[in-house]
Amino acid sequence: MFWDLFVLVFYFIAVFYFGFHFAKNTQKEDDFYLAKKEIHWVFLLISLVATETSSLTFLSIPSLSYKGDFRFLEIAIGYIFGRTIVALYLLPSYFSGNTISVYEYVGNRFGKSPQKTLSFVFTISRLLGDGIRLYVSSLPIAFLMERMGISISPEILGIFALSILSIVTIIYSVFGGFRAIVFTDVLQWVIYILGGIFALVLILNQFGFPQIQEQIQHLGTLGKWNVFVLDYVQTGDNSYFILFAIIGGAFISIGSHGTDLMLVQRVIATKNLLSGQKILIGSGIVVFFQFLLFLCIGSLLYVFYEGKSIPPDKVFSHFIINEVPSPFLGILVAAILASAMSTLSSTINSLSLTWARDWGMDKWFSPRVLSLFFGVLLFLASLIPYFLVDTWEKGILEMGLTIFSYTLGPSIAVFFLAKSKKDLPVSGLVFSLFFLLNILTTVGMGVFWKLSFTLLVPIGFGTLVGLVSLCKIIKKVDR
Template sequence: MIWDLIVLVFYFLVVFYFGFHFAKKNQKEEDFYLAKKEIHWVFLLLSLVATETSSLTFLSIPSLSYKGDFRFLEIAMGYIIGRTIVALYLLPSYFSGNTISVYEYVGNRFGKSPQKTLSFVFTISRLLGDGIRLYVSSLPIAFLLERMGFSISPELLGIIALTILSIVTIIYSVFGGFRAIVFTDVLQWIIYIFGGVFALVLILSQLGGTTLMDTLQKLDSIGKWKVFVFDYNQTGDNSYFILFAILGGAFISIGSHGTDLMLVQRVIATKNLLSGQKILIGSGIVVFFQFLLFLCIGSLLYVFYDGKSIPADKVFSHFIISEVPSPFLGILVAAILASAMSTLSSTINSLSLTWARDWDMDKWFSPRVLSLFFGVLLFFASLIPYFLVETWEKGILEMGLTIFSYTLGPSVAVFFLAKGKRDLPISGRVFSLFFILSILITLAMGIGWKLSFTLLVPIGFVTLYGLVTIARLIKKI
């Protein structure tokens, strides 16, 4: 166990080094949030992938194939389609001006009210969604502390783990700014990909006398390799019906990579449009193969545990803590931390950015003060899942996707309307009300009709577009 702790301490020291090394270069706001657009597009691509991957991917994607099959790849295919649409349609507009926050683009078209509304919704959805990610990433640390003999409740262990993770992430985010976050993301991407490949090889080596071919045939015989779902279930969950999954994945990706400041920030931080398009489309391809890696891990864990009663969302964490020897346990826990911290640091930086530019808080507070504030706020948001997980019917990954899906559809509609040449038939304030109303309608339909999360984004998109169209028709009368 001592070697595992040494590995983790060394990892934290490297992260601190990046934070303090780049601290002296963050003298201006553009330095702190975009690194003067000096970073090569390849590093920004890997930073984007690391940011969106998070601990939910590392720990929860294996649970999908452990309890099911490979159908989540349908959504990944939709991701590539969605990013391509953003790269070709929306991205040119973001490079046409001098905006730092993508919501400034909406403000220039429709006024300050829609700009602030988008920023506020982004803030709430990020705090709730990434609070879940922070919670998930604390689980293996809590398991590790329990294995070391700490005789306290699992809840308290989890809070201790959350505190440690939050403090480290806040420190290097506040001091290092965007440049430190990007290069730390690249390091963290390398670490968690290595961790995933190592876990895959370790599981294969521990399957005993079973050959690889026997394992593959067993998985095939029980339908674990199934990717496409063509059967429409009249009564059950149709999240992965092929049409819904690919369409939903495309809309989710358009919303996240076209309207979510945290992810778009990495794209507009490059020098030109062509580099931004490479980042977007290339990241979709890399993410597809990441999903494939972690889904393979989940299917092999199903064979490894051979029907043991282990909660699917915790099966990979359970394997890491109970089966991985030192010091490789420390490396895998570091990989989990890497996947979590890359997302959390980016969230802190982007929340600071949107409140500095979209709410004009940079008149009163420095970027570092704003980053510190949102880092602390994110820590408290991570405590919320302790009150939800036991009663939530879906997996923790789908829970995180669902939270964002309620807001992404209307957000996509806002940017598509801004891209169009026609002016709004209503004032900016009324448009903001329409935006909030469309989110509430999507929420009501999703909960009331128990809709799959892959349908929520298209529904939100159509709802806001429909409200604006009705307003145009009424204006003509």
């Protein structure tokens, strides 16, 4: 256990180094939020992948293949299509102006009301969605502390772990700004990927070389390697029916990488449009292979724990804590911390950015003060899952995706309408009300009809576009 703790302490020191190394260059907004667009696109690509690849991927992706198969790769295929659409259609507009926040682009087209409404919805969805991600990342730390013999309730251990994670991340985010966050993301992504590869090799080693082929064939007979779901069921969950999954994945990616400030921020921080397009499309390919790696881990864990009753969302954490020897346990826990902290730091920075620029808070507060405020707020949001997780029917990864799916569809519609160059048939204030009403309608339809998260985004998009089109028709008739 000593060496595990030594690895974690060394990791935290490295993170602090990056934060304070770049602290002297973050006094101005363009540096604190975009690093003056001086960072090479390769580092921004890795930062983008690290940001979207949270602890949910590290810990929950294996649970999907552990309890099912490889059908989640359908979503990843949709991700690549969606990012390509953003790169070719939306991204040129973001580089045509001199905006720091993409919501400023909407504000320039439709006025301050839609701009602030988008910013507010982004804030709420990020706090709730990333609060879940932060919560998940605290589980293995709590397990590790429990293994050390600390006899405290799991809830108290979890909250303590969340506190440690939050404090460290807030410090380097506040002092280092965007530049420190990007290069720390690169470090954390390398640790994260090496941790995943090590876990896969370790599981294979547990079987022994002669048994590997036998186990792979056994998984094949169980259908654990299946990727495409070709059968549509009349009653039941069709989230992964191939058509819904790929289209839904594409819409999710258009929403997240085309309208979500936290992820778009990494794309517009590069020097030119071509580099931004490389970042977007390249990140989709990298994420696909990341999913493949962790789905392989989940399938092999199914064989490893066959016959044992372990909750799917905790199976990888269980393996890490109970099967990984020291000091490699510390390395894997550091990988989990890396995946969590990269997302947390990026969320803090982007929330600070949107409230500085879209709400004009930079007149009263510095970027560092705003970052500190949202860091504390995000920590408080991470405590919410302690009251929800026991009663939620779906896995925690799908829970996080569902939260974002309610808002992504209407958000995509706003940006596509802005791109169309046509004026709105209603005022900016009324359009903002339409946008919020559309989100509530999407939530209502999703809950009432129990729609899959892959359908929520297209429905939200189509509903808002249809409503605006109807207003245009009515306006023409009145004339």
